[in-house]
Amino acid sequence: MQSSALPKLGLLYLDHVLRFFDKSNFKGWPNQIETVTYHWGNDKERFIREVRDKKIDVLIGNIPATAYETFRDIARELPDVTFMPSMDAQFSNKSKENVTHFCHKYDLPVPKTRIFYAAEQAWDFLEGSTYPKIIKRSYGPSNYGGYYVHKVDSFQEAHELLSQKGYFPAYVQDFVKMKADIRVMLIGHSPVCAFWRRPPEGEWLTNTSQGGSIDYSDVPEEVLRLATESSKAANAEYWACDIAVDENDQYCILECATAFAAFPYIRDWIGQYLMWKVSNGAFSKPHIPLYNWEELGKISSSLLRTMRQISFSSYSPSQDSADTFLEMSKNNFPILPTERRNGEEWPSEIWNRQVSSRSVRSRGSEQQRKTDAATVAPGSDESSDEFGDVPSNDSPLTAEALQGFLRGIKGIGEKLSATILEAFGTAGLVETLDNEPEKLLVIPRIRTTTLEQIRQGWIDYRHSLSR
Numbered sequence: 001m002q003s004s005a006l007p008k009l010g011l012l013y014l015d016h017v018l019r020f021f022d023k024s025n026f027k028g029w030p031n032q033i034e035t036v037t038y039h040w041g042n043d044k045e046r047f048i049r050e051v052r053d054k055k056i057d058v059l060i061g062n063i064p065a066t067a068y069e070t071f072r073d074i075a076r077e078l079p080d081v082t083f084m085p086s087m088d089a090q091f092s093n094k095s096k097e098n099v100t101h102f103c104h105k106y107d108l109p110v111p112k113t114r115i116f117y118a119a120e121q122a123w124d125f126l127e128g129s130t131y132p133k134i135i136k137r138s139y140g141p142s143n144y145g146g147y148y149v150h151k152v153d154s155f156q157e158a159h160e161l162l163s164q165k166g167y168f169p170a171y172v173q174d175f176v177k178m179k180a181d182i183r184v185m186l187i188g189h190s191p192v193c194a195f196w197r198r199p200p201e202g203e204w205l206t207n208t209s210q211g212g213s214i215d216y217s218d219v220p221e222e223v224l225r226l227a228t229e230s231s232k233a234a235n236a237e238y239w240a241c242d243i244a245v246d247e248n249d250q251y252c253i254l255e256c257a258t259a260f261a262a263f264p265y266i267r268d269w270i271g272q273y274l275m276w277k278v279s280n281g282a283f284s285k286p287h288i289p290l291y292n293w294e295e296l297g298k299i300s301s302s303l304l305r306t307m308r309q310i311s312f313s314s315y316s317p318s319q320d321s322a323d324t325f326l327e328m329s330k331n332n333f334p335i336l337p338t339e340r341r342n343g344e345e346w347p348s349e350i351w352n353r354q355v356s357s358r359s360v361r362s363r364g365s366e367q368q369r370k371t372d373a374a375t376v377a378p379g380s381d382e383s384s385d386e387f388g389d390v391p392s393n394d395s396p397l398t399a400e401a402l403q404g405f406l407r408g409i410k411g412i413g414e415k416l417s418a419t420i421l422e423a424f425g426t427a428g429l430v431e432t433l434d435n436e437p438e439k440l441l442v443i444p445r446i447r448t449t450t451l452e453q454i455r456q457g458w459i460d461y462r463h464s465l466s467r
Helices: 044-053 065-077 096-105 119-127 155-165 222-235 265-280 292-296 354-361 364-372 399-407 416-424 426-435 437-442 448-466
Strands: 009-014 035-037 059-061 082-084 113-116 131-138 151-152 172-173 177-187 190-198 212-216 239-244 249-259
Touching: 035 212, 044 065, 044 113, 059 265, 082 119, 082 265, 096 222, 096 249, 096 426, 113 119, 119 172, 119 426, 131 155, 151 155, 177 265, 190 222, 190 292, 249 437, 265 426, 292 416, 399 416, 399 426, 399 448, 416 426, 426 437, 437 448
Parallel strands: 009 035, 009 059, 059 082
Antiparallel strands: 113 172, 131 151, 131 172, 177 190, 177 239, 190 212, 239 249
8 A cells, every 4th residue: 555545643642641652563654653742731722733733544542531531522523533542442441430331331241339429329328238348449440559449348447448538439349259360451352462360368459569470371261252342342442351250260340441551562563453454454464373472471571571573473284185174273363453333432421420420519609610610630520529528729738738748758859849740730739649649650750669658648648637
């Protein structure tokens, strides 16, 4: 195909958000690949103009939870631009509750879940429940190493947790006693990597940051089929699915999203797949053997992080007669293109339940609506909630107070605290500290050890304000 007949590609970036793709993931693309960066705040109209000015046909990249609703609006303003993944495919990226809605619609197995937008309903349910229960922070696609997943053994523990953490909505699941869970990554609905995550002896969290272990051997085919079914339902070019395995070897989906951590070579495979898809086959579809991960998993992870553009050739069995055993090359999980779907599957007018719930509660004076609007963090669709506090005009969480808090963390002085506050803004920094402290790692000189001090210090600081 001539380069002039190819669509114009653009990579979507956001300030303070780690980048999933780089131009090098699209090796061999003959034309210039544009980049466009969303700067948060009131940047929507400028961003739309830049995409139009650069004549981008296909815009590639994940949207974080805090910008998801904004980008649904942006996608509507750019009907001639193809977003990959689509905003509908990224519906599960925003929150755990969206994962639950998605799985319920497509009859995919999930733990029994209750979602509450009113505190009184949550208390009534929890007071009459049997325990243990799992309570999670719904917002965002991941649990950041299990820090926002909590097991509670009584109503008192549940009440104290929700009152302290301020999670909104209240997202409550039956506790599934797991032997392990399995992460499956897919490209074009085909599994390309899968591994077990097993909890340490006597524990229930499987996250490696909590002492869990990883191995790549003997992932059941039923798990791969369930992950493939969820990928096809989402119509996602690339996808990851966490599947719990209980003590009776029953499976259910814990998480699924287009946003996930992946080695660079997997992102290269995604880039190759996307080039094949948008070029109508002018580029070769990647050939990725099933269970390749069992062999690649024998390589040190430190080395895997540096390996790029891994490729496999198709297997052709040798023969000395006219007979060929066709079953040897049968592929039950072929790489497939996504479907072309018209309209919106998950329109925000229906599914942005947090805002819908708040609009009912804040149906008061014009001044109250202005106050609510003033508390929204840059790029966020979140405002105050019934389970906790978000800074308002009379909040003690002022810029000066936040700088004072940061200066109290070992290794953060006047200059670095000012840099952090300037990057995130007052409301944005509070939201980050409450919900996604890992975003602070994009600031130079913030390391994981410092992040842990910030995380624990913020919990203590919040406690001191509530006394």
